[in-house]
Amino acid sequence: MGIENGYSQNDFEKPVLSAFNVSPSNVDITSGSTTLTITVNASDTSGVMTPTGGPYTYFNGTQYNGSRWTLTSGNIYNGTYTSYLVLDPTEIGPGSLTIQVAPWYFKDTNNYQSDGVSNISVNVTNNNSYDFDKPVLSSFNASPSNVDITSGSTTLTITVNASDTSGVMTPTGGPYTYFNGTQYNGSRWTLTSGNIYNGTYTSYLVLDPTEIGPGSLTIQVAPWYFKDTNNYQSDGVNNISANVTNNSPNDFYKPVLSAFNASPSNVDITSGSTTLTITVNASDTSGVMTPTGGPYTYFNGTQYNGSRWTLTSGNIYNGTYTSYLVLDPTEIGPGSLTIQVAPWYFKDTNNYQSDGVSNISVNVVNLSGSAAPSVGNGSSSNPFQIDSFSDLWWISQDSSRWAYHYIQTADIDASTSINLDYGKGFSPIGNVTTNFTGSYDGQNYYIDNLHISRPQGNEIALFGFVNYGTVKNVNLFQPNITGDIRVGSIVGELINNSGQFIGNHVYEGFLKGNTTTGGLVGRLGSNSHIHASSYTGTATGYPSSQNFSGGGDPRNIGGIVGKMKAGSVVRTSFFDGYVFGFRFVGGIVGVNSGSEISDSYSVGTITAEDSYIGGITGNSGYNNNDTGRVHNFTSSVITILSNSSLVGPVVGGQTSTYEGADNF
Numbered sequence: 001m002g003i004e005n006g007y008s009q010n011d012f013e014k015p016v017l018s019a020f021n022v023s024p025s026n027v028d029i030t031s032g033s034t035t036l037t038i039t040v041n042a043s044d045t046s047g048v049m050t051p052t053g054g055p056y057t058y059f060n061g062t063q064y065n066g067s068r069w070t071l072t073s074g075n076i077y078n079g080t081y082t083s084y085l086v087l088d089p090t091e092i093g094p095g096s097l098t099i100q101v102a103p104w105y106f107k108d109t110n111n112y113q114s115d116g117v118s119n120i121s122v123n124v125t126n127n128n129s130y131d132f133d134k135p136v137l138s139s140f141n142a143s144p145s146n147v148d149i150t151s152g153s154t155t156l157t158i159t160v161n162a163s164d165t166s167g168v169m170t171p172t173g174g175p176y177t178y179f180n181g182t183q184y185n186g187s188r189w190t191l192t193s194g195n196i197y198n199g200t201y202t203s204y205l206v207l208d209p210t211e212i213g214p215g216s217l218t219i220q221v222a223p224w225y226f227k228d229t230n231n232y233q234s235d236g237v238n239n240i241s242a243n244v245t246n247n248s249p250n251d252f253y254k255p256v257l258s259a260f261n262a263s264p265s266n267v268d269i270t271s272g273s274t275t276l277t278i279t280v281n282a283s284d285t286s287g288v289m290t291p292t293g294g295p296y297t298y299f300n301g302t303q304y305n306g307s308r309w310t311l312t313s314g315n316i317y318n319g320t321y322t323s324y325l326v327l328d329p330t331e332i333g334p335g336s337l338t339i340q341v342a343p344w345y346f347k348d349t350n351n352y353q354s355d356g357v358s359n360i361s362v363n364v365v366n367l368s369g370s371a372a373p374s375v376g377n378g379s380s381s382n383p384f385q386i387d388s389f390s391d392l393w394w395i396s397q398d399s400s401r402w403a404y405h406y407i408q409t410a411d412i413d414a415s416t417s418i419n420l421d422y423g424k425g426f427s428p429i430g431n432v433t434t435n436f437t438g439s440y441d442g443q444n445y446y447i448d449n450l451h452i453s454r455p456q457g458n459e460i461a462l463f464g465f466v467n468y469g470t471v472k473n474v475n476l477f478q479p480n481i482t483g484d485i486r487v488g489s490i491v492g493e494l495i496n497n498s499g500q501f502i503g504n505h506v507y508e509g510f511l512k513g514n515t516t517t518g519g520l521v522g523r524l525g526s527n528s529h530i531h532a533s534s535y536t537g538t539a540t541g542y543p544s545s546q547n548f549s550g551g552g553d554p555r556n557i558g559g560i561v562g563k564m565k566a567g568s569v570v571r572t573s574f575f576d577g578y579v580f581g582f583r584f585v586g587g588i589v590g591v592n593s594g595s596e597i598s599d600s601y602s603v604g605t606i607t608a609e610d611s612y613i614g615g616i617t618g619n620s621g622y623n624n625n626d627t628g629r630v631h632n633f634t635s636s637v638i639t640i641l642s643n644s645s646l647v648g649p650v651v652g653g654q655t656s657t658y659e660g661a662d663n664f
Helices: 389-396 415-423
Strands: 016-021 026-028 034-043 056-059 062-065 071-073 079-085 095-100 119-127 136-143 147-150 154-163 176-179 182-186 192-194 198-207 215-220 240-245 255-265 266-268 275-282 296-299 302-305 310-315 318-327 335-340 361-364 384-386 405-408 440-442 447-448 451-453 458-460 463-465 468-474 475-477 478-482 485-487 490-496 504-515 513-520 521-524 527-529 534-541 554-560 559-566 569-571 576-587 590-591 597-600 601-614 615-621 637-640 649-652
Touching: 016 119, 026 034, 095 615, 136 240, 136 255, 147 154, 176 485, 192 615, 255 361, 266 275, 266 415, 389 415, 415 451, 415 475, 458 463, 468 590, 485 490, 485 504, 485 521, 513 534, 513 590
Parallel strands: 026 119, 147 240, 266 361, 384 405, 405 440, 440 468, 447 475, 451 478, 458 485, 463 490, 475 504, 478 504, 485 513, 490 521, 504 534, 513 554, 521 559, 527 569, 534 576, 554 576, 559 590, 569 597, 576 601, 590 615, 601 637, 615 649
Antiparallel strands: 016 034, 034 079, 056 062, 056 095, 071 079, 095 119, 136 154, 154 198, 176 182, 176 215, 192 198, 215 240, 255 275, 275 318, 296 302, 296 335, 310 318, 335 361, 513 521, 513 559, 554 559, 554 590, 576 590, 576 615, 601 615, 601 649
16 A cells, blocks of 8 residues: 555745854954855745845945845755845944845745844944944924914924934925824925034925814924935934814714624635635715725735725715635635735725724635655555644545554644534545545544534544444544534444454543434444543433434434444443433443443433433343443433433343343
8 A cells, every 4th residue: 555646735834044144243344345245044845936136234224235145055945045245334334234134035936925034233343434323303393283273274384403414415305294094295304594414404284174184193204304425314203293173074084994804714725716705894974985905815924915895785985895805725825814904995085094903814724735644655564644634634535545554643733624614624534435444543642623513424423434444542632523323523333343442532522413422433333342442521412302404313322332233342431421312322322232331431411301311321232141231330410301211320221120230
């Protein structure tokens, strides 16, 4: 046995950057220019595309770009990239030079962008007498600071002081002011007193009462307009504000966004592309202008845009806007997809922009192209090694894999199974057509939060139908499993299995079935054994009042097994929890058709609506044989919701009054 061909693993990982360094890290450029060598390692299983730029370096707010990143050793899958930067002593002074890798230049062939790495720095010594100080801004003011524009437009006078020993170059723009998310620019900064070495610069802004409403007007100095003759940019000063009074009847409110949603919020794109429907409500008394774009979505640092927002219900004053986004399984991998409303597309007729709403996310499952486990070949001497949920899913997807041998080598988080197959969850391994005939040794590792919701399905469990197969040492934690007929946590139906089901345990399980439902195994066939195993949690059949669309009825419900056929065995096992069913309900077994239950116990609560309920088994066909029910214990609370007499502490009903040996 070997691995089938035709499975290639889609790569949804972004490039990983590491070993970001610069040499020398301490440099003296007093005597002349020096070249820095900057290196970084980039690795990606799909390969890194050729970078189109280099690192960014900063001194005194001025950016100096290194040469384009070039692969100098290794390869595109794992290689070292190098950039060079010449430090000119007339431009870069003493102090710290900050270097940024510029991660957007590192993308893989799927266009996924690297997260980057932390910035690094170089300590620069330069004892030349050049001026390396940037302009200093101070005395940033607006007059008047309180202004009433109800009666008409008013002009703000905005001033700032700028000083620099080399002199300040003539600014090419003015301050930025903001009201309701809309920017209003003041006139260009003009030197009105002093000189370029120490002077006052002035800008004017006309406040129009039809545009600017009551509230606070924020003013930013726009420091990039203040540079000295060495091109060093000012650090700027804190923003200031002007309090505006405007009692005119104009509408100064920005659009309000609410009810931002995506459907479905959990989506499985394993089988193919799926379309998300994204909606948001927008309201404004003046009316919302037609949006010119749609929401932004992000996966692995790559942006995917939804269709343009379109009004689909209501009106421009209060309406729902809809966008659609197709999720392509070759582009978007498993994980969280972040969606941003892009509020700048929602403006009212006064051009006021919405504040937006909080981002939302969609949980994406994508196991398309999952490869065979990387270790093993499926033979009994070299079993496949299972260490992830994608490995487990891989087994379930092709019946030709159900004769292989497997060992689990790590704990597995199966919580993403809740989103598989549009909410149906995990697909059982093995069915009535193709049984699982191989072996699975969990090696006492855990599978957490396995979810299966197939209420019309038969043979529903982690392993649906096992015939001459081995399942051992499997631990399930908090599984949530729903089926119709022959439902269990570990196996739906187990046949021809003598001694190969051992050491399996379920903790805090929730199991719901209809006919023949057991905590571990739905139906235990002839010549099949359960040894040293346990179930803690709830095993319940559907109540008779529930309109269940499956084909069975809620009987044969047991804490360990729903139904045992002749010649089957349960030994040294226990149940602790809650069992509920209509009839044939037991702490260990719902119906025992003449088989052995020994050295086992049940504790908890057992409830039946109709009849045949017992602490060990609801009904038993075993008649006067000490090899049947022996050495069992129960302290379960037995509750019958009818007046039936077919209820007992050990067994509810059987072919004779014999209770077995040493049961209590």
